[in-house]
Amino acid sequence: MFKERVLTALVLAPLMIIGIFxxxxxxxAIFIAAIATIGxxxxxxxxxxxxNWSRIAYALVVFVCLYISARILKMxxxxxxxxxxxxxxxWVVxxxxVKRYPGGTDLWAARPIRALLGLCVLVPMWVGFMHLKTQxxxxLLIVYVMLIVWGADTGAYFSGKKWGDTKLAPxxxxxxxxxxxxxxxxTTLLIALVFxxxxxxxxxxxxLHDAWRLLAITVITMVISVLGDLVESMMKRHRGIKDSSSLLPGHGGVLDRIDSMAAAVPVFAFFMLILDWGLVA
Structure with missing residues (x-):
């Protein structure tokens, strides 16, 4: 399993580097749309x-929604x-x-509702990436969001392993x-200070005002990235599956890799706009 994870990461890392830089x-836009469509x-x-035909049909629907979103935002x-x-x-919803689970599943247990929730995850992710790409x-901004997600995940792993007696969402x-x-x-706060x-x-x-805005955006993004992981876990638990697919040996599926990013990117982009923070050319 470890060997598979390493080999898969060695393939995925260069692809992401090429895509971002x-x-x-x-x-x-096509690169991120392809990831979202697989997701x-x-x-x-x-x-x-x-x-399989219904899954392909849903993927095509999402792709069409991304295209429509692109056309609307262009005009x-x-x-x-x-x-x-x-x-x-x-993500507020x-x-x-997540807080009510296992209660409240009657609100979203129907397949069409869960399908609609997928649009709420994947379309804003694509829009958020596009906004960051135009900045x-x-x-640097995209890598920073990735560092926020990585910091939240890595810090959680080590501190949770040592002191994790009280469960966050059992x-x-x-x-x-x-x-x-x-x-x-x-860990994320440390990354924010270094960045x-x-x-x-x-x-x-x-x-100081810029620093506080960056810190606020970072903390909010980190919290939402954790929520992104929890939402996918909740959906998979309700469905009775461990991984979203087996496309990535040792890692599960694409969604298992991007669930936190899917939550973090649009929220980061949104609060950049709301708080009027960004990098200048």
Missing amino acids: FLPLKEF AWEWANIAGYQR YPEYLLGFLAVGTAW AFAL PHSS HVSPGKSWAGFWGGLA GACVHTWVQPMD
Whole structure:
């Protein structure tokens, strides 16, 4: 299993690096849309659509929704905030669903409802990536969001392993603990401090107001990234499956790898707009 995980990571890492740093906007949009479409194929299974034709049909529906979103945002760029606001609002609803689980499943147990929730995850993710890609120093911003997710996950793993007696959401993901959450938060705050110092030194001056805005965006994004993982775990537990698919040997499915990013990216982009923070060219 470990060998499979390493080999898969060695293949995926260069692909992500090429996608983030070297693809122009249009090709990057197709790259992220392809990831979202594969994720949609997996989400269809999580939603309860087991036949291959129905999963492919759902993936095509998601792809068409991404295309429609792209056309709308090209003609009406002022709608961007609305797209991201809806995506962020979904995670507020998701928090309530996770908190109530295993209660409240009657609200979303129907397959069409779960399919609709997949759109709430995947379309805002794509929109968020596109917004970040159009920003100055876009690669740096995208990598920073990835570092937030990585920091939350890594800090949670080590602190949870050592002190994780009190469970964060025992009915959803028994492996997650409050110690892990606080460890992930501490790691993410450290990453934010290092990132802010690097930006101040090499990219642009940052005053105290800039630092507080960056810190606020980082903390909110970190919390939502944890929620993204919990939501997928809840959906898989309800469906009775361990992984979203077996596409990535040793890692499960694409959704198992991007669940936290799918939550983090649109929220990060949304609060960049709301708090008027960003990097200048």
